[in-house]
Amino acid sequence: MSIFIIINYLFQFYSIALIVYILMSWIPAAYNSAVGRFLAKICDPYLDFFRRFIPPIGMIDISPIAALLVLNLVQKGVFYLLIYII
Numbered sequence: 001m002s003i004f005i006i007i008n009y010l011f012q013f014y015s016i017a018l019i020v021y022i023l024m025s026w027i028p029a030a031y032n033s034a035v036g037r038f039l040a041k042i043c044d045p046y047l048d049f050f051r052r053f054i055p056p057i058g059m060i061d062i063s064p065i066a067a068l069l070v071l072n073l074v075q076k077g078v079f080y081l082l083i084y085i086i
Contacts, residue, residue, distance in 0.1 A: 004082065011075040015068065018043050022064045046071075 021039040024030040031040065050063035050070075 003086075004079065007078060007082070008075075011071065011078075014042075015071060018047070018064065018068060018071070021047075 017039055021036075021043040024036055024039065030036050047064060047067055050067045051061070054063040054066055056062070
């Protein structure tokens with residue numbers, strides 16, 4: 001399997017994990033499930049970095065949007081670096 005495919009799957013998995021974790025905020029009891037605790041362990045450290053710098057607007061936290069955009073940019077940057085290295 002190509003290194004590009006593996007890295008792409010990892011970025012896609014993390015993006016989906018972030019989206020599921022964000023959507024779980026609509027169901028308060030979902031964070032107490034096994035899936036919720038697992039997603040909290042892998043998503044909160046990344047999202048907390050953005051929450052530190054982007055305050056909520058009213059009751060809406062827009063930091064996950066910025067986190068997903070940055071993740072997408074990092075993915076593209078990694079691919080460009082790999083293209084030039086390989």
